[in-house]
């Protein structure tokens with residue numbers, strides 16, 4: 001019977017459910033027909049408003065739905081009729097007559113889901129991009145300033161230990177799912193970050209008392225090594241090591257986000273068919289295709305991954321592309337693969353030494369879109385037939401299953417063998433990645449006690465994948481794939497068709513779960529971790545801020561004080577030094593000058609005329625010794641002054657630096673006797689100074705000044721005599737003598753002359769001999785004064801003593817200055833340290849506040865994404 005079907009879709013903004021069409025069978029419906037370009041062809045003007053015309057066929061509806069959706073959902077080329085190649089014909093669509101009401105409803109629901117998917121997809125991509133840039137800034141920050149990584153408050157509690165399997169986790173990013181999913185022990189394989197916690201679990205994650213304290217994605221692998229628990233190791237690791245570990249986690253996380261984004265952007269959905277050897281995987285794929293495409297054999301036969309794709313993706317040509325090892329397959333680049341005919345597939349797949357890393361098998365499935373899985377009208381689906389599991393290939397399979405490109409894992413198990421060890425290991429691993437696994441228990445026809453077999457397999461599943469077990473009606477199928485292509489009907493076919501519907505639904509309708517949920521879950525887990533990290537760092541920076549402020553309040557005045565004291569002490573030291581040295585210089589100059597001035601009083605013992613030469617030398621030596629002694633007194637004076645000066649410095653140190661200085665000052669004890677010790681290049685003694693310049697001279701025995709005095713005195717006496725004679729009546733006497741002399745003849749004078757000479761010499765000699773004891777010191781002192789003055793003796797000696805004194809003083813002075821400099825430096829260092837802590841804490845507080853705010857917004861957005869379309873109804 002031909003039926004009029006009209007559906008009006010309301011805009012789906014905000015993931016609202018379109019109104020359920022009124023009873024399609026009985027109620028007359030208002031027909032909203034959009035303007036058409038030609039008869040019966042709907043014109044699409046918005047995906048939210050689609051009208052099924054009364055006379056539209058199912059194909060039209062399907063075309064309408066899928067072409068419309070495909071236009072903006074990025075679902076690729078799996079569009080009925082849209083891409084079909086000539087020569088392969090259009091799918092054999094059923095008419096509306098044949099279209100059951102529930103089929104129409106399903107198509108409508110699919111359409112809504114597709115729109116929702118498109119909406120969620122672009123939102124998630126945006127959120128992934130935002131999270132990526134947040135991670136980037138966090139990573140940059142961490143490289144500049146190590147991020148504080150809080151030690152988990154809860155290490156493994158007894159409660160957790162019983163709830164969780166005893167497995168060494170490389171990343172415990174699994175949240176509460178672990179405890180639910182894996183109550184049974186598992187083989188010791190490591191796991192990757194959890195990406196598949198369903199949306200409805202995320203609220204629990206946030207509020208769970210344990211999880212709120214536990215990182216999920218950014219959990220550092222602190223349990224490795226010798227520490228007993230995370231707390232121990234995180235405390236023992238320095239912040240730099242932690243920051244490096246965190247950086248590498250952030251890097252991995254960023255990479256994972258890119259993969260998730262790539263996966264979301266990938267329009268195709270890939271279904272991996274895997275399972276034990278000979279379980280019937282190839283048979284299942286063939287049954288799904290309703291064609292004998294892949295080789296089936298009683299012996300293990302599939303040795304290479306075979307990816308079955310819709311031939312329309314290969315311009316409608318059925319063929320096999322063998323992907324060369326070490327290349328990335330690109331259909332448009334023939335250098336990456338070798339082309340084979342479909343009939344060669346059996347040999348290629350069964351080749352025991354495979355030539356290709358995988359085989360891309362393009363198959364034309366000519367069935368209608370509601371029947372064909374490859375060509376379903378909504379999304380490109382690829383079925384990947386994997387080689388059977390065996391011990392050696394577990395890791396290969398697990399790795400393959402983990403690849404972000406795999407949306408659905410269909411695990412085929414032989415009903416006769418149940419789950420082998422390899423199967424358990426694989427399912428355990430894959431369950432973490434995919435959460436839901438589609439289980440096909442094949443070769444069910446060989447089982448006699450079917451109920452018991454079902455019960456046993458479901459029991460095993462309970463521990464391996466509780467979620468799959470919980471949804472067993474849809475996800476676990478007991479079939480006989482081998483009977484599908486043999487044309488057998490009945491119950492076996494019905495079971496298989498049920499499997500097909502469920503699988504189709506699982507891939508298409510629940511695709512949001514398989515493709516988008518990992519991204520959502522990952523984003524939620526990650527945003528939880530980043531928020532936690534931000535929160536911990538905000539509070540850490542707040543603490544540091546207040547601590548730094550407090551410290552600085554105390555340090556700044558102390559710093560200013562020590563600087564002031566340092567300045568004052570430096571001035572006092574300088575003043576002290578000036579005083580000491582001035583007094584030493586003054587004393588020395590005065591003492592030496594005075595000694596020089598009184599040098600002629602220094603005499604040796606005079607032992608008579610016959611030892612006058614020795615007298616000369618001894619007198620000179622005595623004078624030198626006298627001056628030398630005076631120098632010694634000056635040095636002693638300097639010692640005393642230095643001792644007082646040093647004591648003053650020590651007092652300064654003790655007053656301002658206290659015990660710290662006392663302890664240091666003891667190391668350099670002042671020993672006055674060590675001053676003026678002979679040096680390598682000793683200064684000249686007085687004797688050495690005068691030795692060359694003050695030599696013996698005969699004239700040293702005569703005091704010429706005294707002679708002059710006597711001459712002057714005798715002349716004076718003569719004059720006095722004349723004057724006195726003239727005025728006091730002695731004129732007569734004088735005259736008489738004069739006259740007598742004038743009467744004396746020349747002969748008389750000649751006769752008297754020798755006597756006069758002898759008298760003169762004699763009296764001179766007498767005088768010299770008599771005055772030599774006085775003349776020698778007098779002359780020597782004069783000569784020495786002259787000689788020492790030429791050598792600037794007083795200045796040089798004073799300079800020497802002052803220099804030595806300065807040197808002696810400078811040691812404690814430098815020490816005290818150095819200690820003050822150190823004290824100031826220490827105080828400045830403390831101040832700078834806390835100023836830098838303050839600055840860092842301010843910057844950190846600001847950064848993490850911003851980060852926390854941003855990640856909070858991302859989290860809120862992601863939480864609002866309704867991937868499962870809970871609100872969708874038909």
Ligand SMILES: Nc1nc2c(ncn2[C@@H]2O[C@H](COP(=O)(O)OP(=O)(O)OP(=O)(O)O)[C@@H](O)[C@H]2O)c(=O)[nH]1
Nearest residue numbers: 278279280281282283297300301302388480481482
């Ligand atoms: N009785 C029975 N036999 C089946 C069924 N499905 C597959 N077989 C047989 O099981 C054997 C293995 O089938 P395959 O499809 O080659 O198994 P496979 O898992 O792909 O094998 P490998 O890839 O080599 O591991 C073949 O002989 C099939 O005919 C079934 O439902 N019932």
